[in-house]
Amino acid sequence: MDGAIVRWLNGGVGALAPLDAVARVLVSDFFVPVTGSLVLFGLWLHGRGPERFRNQLVTIAGASSVGVANAVTALVNAQFFRPRPFLDNELTLLFYEPTDSSFPSNAAAVGFALATAVFVRHRRTGAALYALAALWGLARVYAGVHYPTDVIGGAVVGIAAGLAMTLLWRRLIAVPRAILRVMSSIYLA
């Protein structure tokens, strides 16, 4: 089933050049992470007084959730190796050939972690980031470097990391409060 979906989606590669061009950008290691990071960067300044403080907590939760999502994915990758779909299927690659485990998708984990941390406080921006993360995952399947279940697994890791970091920083609120107070005194927060 997983392989059939990859073969069906990847079968469309080459049919429509503009679609492939968009997929090449979306699938890259840079587009979604940098877009998401720029959203976190903008949130640091956005708002006023207590609202800005809450936005800065989102930035802290978002950045740390990406770190946790990466670490969990690396741990699972190290324990469980799943070959990439292009090794077991005849596919047209739109991406380079990654050598690490296919499951879970690190890209999906990072994208969904960022989106979850933002969605907790900013529904519309968070929903846009979820859409971007989902498109990133879909593009990776289309490009032939992930199975759909890799993306679903990565999404689960990312959402869990985003929620965990949001809850953790709420519990440890004194820590970011102290850091932000110091930064406020020199007009950096």
Next chain:
Amino acid sequence: MPTDSFIADYTLWVFLSALGVLQLVAARSGLSGLLFLRRWPRATAYASAALVAASFAWFFGSGVRNLPDTVSGLDGVTQSLWFAVAATGAVAVTFLGTSAINHRWGAGYRPDPAAPAPAGLDVLERTTFARALWAASAALRSRRR
């Protein structure tokens, strides 16, 4: 190993995008002290959005970006590191540049000695970063005396 030109392209892209995001958010949040074009916040917002879009178009349109980190691409850690460098650069250029450009503005600002917490970025609605820092250090010096 990533090539120097790839790192330079990535860093320049993030730097320009971060600069644009900083100006866009500062314009929308009323942080006049962080604007290069303080009198034209609306124009700043449009120009900043254009800068972000243009930097994305340049990065992805100027070469092959899907390269393995084992050859000449960037792995996650290196990418995060250079993102931090570029974003810090954008912050430094903005804070110092706007302080220089708007150096005559916000001269009357004095920190409130009775405030329970530091005012932080809100101060930059009324003055520049350099003036705010100077006023805060002056207040600290007079309190020590």
